[in-house]
Amino acid sequence: MATVLVVDDDAAVRTVVAAALKRDGHRVVLAQSLAELHDRLNAETPDVLVTDVVLPDGNGLEALGAVLAGRPELPVIVLSAQNTLATAVRATEVGAFDYLPKPFDLNVLSQTVRAALAKRRSGTEEFASSEAAAGPLIGRSPAMQDVYRIIARVVSNDLTVLISGESGTGKELVAKAIHDLGPRRRAPLIALNMAAIPRDLIEAELFGHERGAFTGAQARVAGKFEQASGGTLFLDEIGDMPMDAQTRLLRVLQTGEFTTVGGSRTIRVDVRIVAATNKELPQLVQSGQFREDLFYRLNVVPIALPALRERREDVPLLARHFLDQAVQDGLPRKHLEQDAVAILERHDWPGNVRELENIMRRVAALARDDRIDGQAIRDALGLVRLPVAAGTDAGIDTAIRAWLDRLAVENPDALDDGTLYDRVIGEVERPLIEAMLVRHGGNQLRAARALGINRNTLRKRMDTLHIGLGGDSPPDAN
Structure with a gap:
C-alpha cells in the first residue's frame, strides 16, 4: 500500500x-x-x-x-x-x-x-x-x-523528434518551442524546407559546398549542418527529400560526420535534429520513396499535431491571439462578436492555423468597426451569400465562380483535396435556409414548403448548421 x-x-x-x-x-x-x-x-x-x-x-x-x-x-x-x-x-x-x-x-x-x-x-x-x-x-x-506533455518531456534532451501534421498546423512552432525551451536555446535554430529547394541543390544546402564544386560555386559556403552547430536543425517537409540526400543524411545521423559537396575533409558537428512532414512517411517507406532506416532514425519521438478542425474549442483563443498580434503590428484593436466566434468555430479550416491567422489579420485591417461581427467573418472567408445584391446582373453561378477564384488565391490546395463539392454545397445551404427563414418571418413550416423539404428535414439541417430557431411560430399557429 x-x-x-x-x-x-x-x-x-x-x-x-x-x-x-x-x-x-x-x-x-x-x-x-x-x-x-x-x-x-x-x-x-x-x-x-x-x-x-x-x-x-x-x-x-x-x-x-x-x-x-x-x-x-x-x-x-x-x-x-x-x-x-x-x-x-x-x-x-x-x-x-x-x-x-x-x-x-x-x-x-x-x-x-x-x-x-x-x-x-x-x-x-x-x-x-x-x-x-x-x-x-x-x-x-x-x-x-x-x-x-511530449514537448515538456523532450526539451531537456537531444532525442530526434519527428513532427507530423497537415500544412498550417504549426509544425515549425513546435520545433521552435523544443529549441527555445531546451539547453540549446543560446545556439542557432536553422530551418530548411525540403520542398522549397531544387532537388539537385539539397545536399549543398545541407552539407555546404567547396569552391568549384559545381557551376556557379565561386566560394566555399557552409551548409545548414555547420550553421546549426551547437543548436537545432529543423528539416521541414522531410518527405520531399530525394533518396540520394536521404542516404547522406542517414550517415550523418549515425556518425555525426559529413563532408561538403566537392570537399574531402571530414566535418563533425553537434546538432539536434527536428524533422517535420505533412505526408504519411510509413506509406512512402512502403512505396520505396523513403528509406525505412532513416524513418526509424527520425521517428524517435513522434509528435502528431491535430488539424484545427479537430480542436475547434481552440479557435476563439487563437483568433483573439491573432487580433492581439495585429495590434502589436500597428493595426487598430478589434473585438470579436459572439456570432463571429460561432462562424469561426464552424469553419473546417482546411488551411489550419495558418489560414485562421490570415483571416484574422485581414479582418483586423479591413473591418470598418472596432467590433467584428459574423458578416465580416463571412466576407473574409469568401462565403457565398444569397440572394445576390439587387441591381446587378450577377446570379448564383457568378457568385460561385467568384468564391472559387478567391479560394484559389487563399487556399489553392482546397481545390484538389476532394472536399470541394461538400464545401460549396455547405456554403450555399446555410445562407439559403437563413434567407428563407427571414423571408417567412421565422416560420419554419412555410420556409420548409418554400424550400421543397419537410419541416423535420429543415429542423435537422438547422441543428447541423447551428442556425437559431429565431421567430419560429408555435405548431398550432402554422
Whole structure:
C-alpha cells in the first residue's frame, strides 16, 4: 500500500481522486491549501504527491521547489486547469514527475501514480529542468495538452523528434518551442524546407559546398549542418527529400560526420535534429520513396499535431491571439462578436492555423468597426451569400465562380483535396435556409414548403448548421 497526498481546493476533485486511488489499493491523505500541504508533510511520509496549481493561499508550482528541496525523492504529479505549454514546461522545471491538464481521465491518473511509484523505487530521474518558462503554442484542447506533455518531456534532451501534421498546423512552432525551451536555446535554430529547394541543390544546402564544386560555386559556403552547430536543425517537409540526400543524411545521423559537396575533409558537428512532414512517411517507406532506416532514425519521438478542425474549442483563443498580434503590428484593436466566434468555430479550416491567422489579420485591417461581427467573418472567408445584391446582373453561378477564384488565391490546395463539392454545397445551404427563414418571418413550416423539404428535414439541417430557431411560430399557429 502506497500513501498518496492529494492537494486540491475543489472538494469534488478531492473526492473522486481519492475514490479512484483507494480502489487501486492506495492510502489517500487530503489537503486543500498550501498550509495544509505543509502540515500533512510534517505529519506524513507520502510516496506520491498529487497537487493542483492554483490554491487558495498560493501557487502550487512555486511551492514545489521548497517541497522537493526537503524531499527530493518524492514524485510529484501536477494537476492544472491552466492548460498551456508554459504550465507543462514549468511543472517539469520545478521537478514534477508528470503534468495532467484538467479535466483529466481517472484511469490516466491511476497509471501515472503507478509510474511515479515505479520511478521512486528505481530512483531514476524522469525530467531535467531548463530555465525557460513559456512557449509560442496556443490551445487548451485535450489534443494540444498531449502535444504539450511530449514537448515538456523532450526539451531537456537531444532525442530526434519527428513532427507530423497537415500544412498550417504549426509544425515549425513546435520545433521552435523544443529549441527555445531546451539547453540549446543560446545556439542557432536553422530551418530548411525540403520542398522549397531544387532537388539537385539539397545536399549543398545541407552539407555546404567547396569552391568549384559545381557551376556557379565561386566560394566555399557552409551548409545548414555547420550553421546549426551547437543548436537545432529543423528539416521541414522531410518527405520531399530525394533518396540520394536521404542516404547522406542517414550517415550523418549515425556518425555525426559529413563532408561538403566537392570537399574531402571530414566535418563533425553537434546538432539536434527536428524533422517535420505533412505526408504519411510509413506509406512512402512502403512505396520505396523513403528509406525505412532513416524513418526509424527520425521517428524517435513522434509528435502528431491535430488539424484545427479537430480542436475547434481552440479557435476563439487563437483568433483573439491573432487580433492581439495585429495590434502589436500597428493595426487598430478589434473585438470579436459572439456570432463571429460561432462562424469561426464552424469553419473546417482546411488551411489550419495558418489560414485562421490570415483571416484574422485581414479582418483586423479591413473591418470598418472596432467590433467584428459574423458578416465580416463571412466576407473574409469568401462565403457565398444569397440572394445576390439587387441591381446587378450577377446570379448564383457568378457568385460561385467568384468564391472559387478567391479560394484559389487563399487556399489553392482546397481545390484538389476532394472536399470541394461538400464545401460549396455547405456554403450555399446555410445562407439559403437563413434567407428563407427571414423571408417567412421565422416560420419554419412555410420556409420548409418554400424550400421543397419537410419541416423535420429543415429542423435537422438547422441543428447541423447551428442556425437559431429565431421567430419560429408555435405548431398550432402554422
